[in-house]
Amino acid sequence: MAAPVKSMDKPPAEFSPLNFTSFQKKSRTKSLSIPGTRPSVQNGQLLVSSGVTSLDYLLGGGLAVGTVLLIEEDRYDSFSRMIFKYFLAEGVVCRHELFVAAAQDDPDDILQELPAPILDDVAIHRPGEQPRMSCEPQDTLDAMKIAWRYQNLPKVQSALASSSRFGHYYDVSKTMEPEIRQAAKWHRFYHPEHPPLSSGTHSPKLESYSALLKSLRDVIQREGFDLTAPLPKSRNILRVGLHSLGSALWGDDLCCYNNPKNVHALTSFLYGLRALLRTSLSVAVVTVPSHLIQDRALMGSITRLCDNAIALESFKGSERETNPLYKDYHGLLHVRQVPRLNCLASHLPDHKDLAFKLKRKQFTIERLHLPPDLSETVSRVSKGELAGAATAAAACSSATSSAKHLDF
Amino acid sequence: MFTELNSILNTSPESFTPGEFILLSDRQSDASFLIHHFLSFYLKARCKVCFVALVQSFSHYHAVSQRLGVSLTQAKEKGQLIFLEGLKESLSVFLPQEENAGHQAMSFLRDPAAGLRSLYEFVQSSVVESSGGGGASAEQWGPPVLLMDDVSVLLSLGVRVGAVLDFSHYCRTTVCSQLQGNVVMLVRCDGEAEEDDADDEGSEQLMRGLTHQSCLTLHVQGLPTGYCRDIHGQVEFCWKKRQSDGQHAPKKVFQFKVHDKGVSFFARGTSRAVL
Structure with a gap:
């Protein structure tokens, strides 16, 4: 082991990979001043947490500022909505500003459903320790009597997690306390409140998307998230959550017909969104009901205009729900695209066989593995x-x- | 610039074939590393480069080029590089503000069905002024080069396939034939290979049309056997018939892995991970 001698007398619980060397990379002080962010190990990109620790790990440490995460919704929009709320809740806890846009539910209602952060856990938690799984018995680490050879082997951990702690944990069984929620500064865009203007200047665009883009641009410029503008005193991150884009409630017909009239409305909007985010301190999560979109080529071009793309495939309502192979999980997670930003080589996940499950309090993403065959x-x-x-x-x-x- | 790729293509910044139209395409993989290669290649070859970047920002290309040993800001200051940042310019069309009218080049976004005339005029003006006048500038640059990343995004913005093909043909005539320069374009295709048939009006058709126009195609695709962490995909090199020696160059296939500062190419099945 290449550890320096003086670190050997520390209790082993405090060991983390960072302690093994005294060499530290000089980090730019400018980027560290925003709470709830950290620079990426790979390319120095500023990252924020998505709120789900295992998702952060999957995406290479977190969401890079200035990028878009596309979530293809599962059939009942239950799990994609959960990730969406995790993302917003993490913003509330880190005191980032929020921008929530929806056509179906009032953004106020979405904000009221945010999961409660487990804040006392944060104080106790040591950086080197693995995140504690609620189902794992913690006191079974007694000396083994028979299979003593295996005693020193590390525990198999199928949940994805990195060694250092980033982001918070949330209890999905409770909602966030109103006082925490009210401390957050947020902006809303509720589509029914913005009646169409009947201008019709941009032929491939829809009024609803134009209004949304304009409203987002106004927030970015007014609140000082624009990187091209002169620096304000303190910088903050804007978290943009756009719910169910492309659904019929936005006035879009992508989901309704095989040959929709507004084929290029959503893609043009996403192009504008990317342009807006790249020059500002903001990060976006977009959910799209992809199972309603018939045209796979269209879905491909939507994916390419986002940076990260994941798809959730829930077992609910499918025959896989009763399949014993999948009894531990609630659905499969597909990584459609990984971002390639400011670097030649992008972070690639170890596997692409991933599954997610909702435990009593927590949503996790794990490697898909088959249960042990105990039948004779x-x-x-x-x-x-x-x-x-x-x-x-x-x-x-x-x-x-x-x-x-x-x-x- | 990746030296391995240069030796596969049998070219170098000192001697490369002028008048070529090179098409980069990808399917279920990412060919953008090739754009970075050609950008640094032609900048090192002292060509006058016009780069139309539609999907990424200048800072992205600047950061990557710096790792490859080329500074885009310097090239821009010297007048060697003309960089059109499509993302930034499009914003002033999508969200018009009083003070800035926006770049003329992206004004096709106002009415995408009408064609790409404005973009072509931008390309023409930037390549012609380099080779024609401009004697007052301190340095003389080589033949002009037009680079475009991800032409297929134009389809997502509402431009017809025919209009993009017209545009590329015009560019080819101007840059390759008249000025003896090179054109490099990237086109990205969606998922599943050739399973859906003729009714697919889109990137598939665009790729077929551009392949027909090109002299050299570099087609990047994912491994047919599925995802692998150590092999990122394979590149297929297809040469069209050359006039000089009159014989078909063989088609070559290499697998590749992208690293932090370069790409390694190897013959199929000879990855370090499996040997």
């Missing part, structure tokens, strides 16, 4: 036969009869 019957018999056949082929003919009783 089906698969083992076939494995035994396979092993027998293999040994027979290797001309160990005397051992074939006894090999049937072995599992390996």
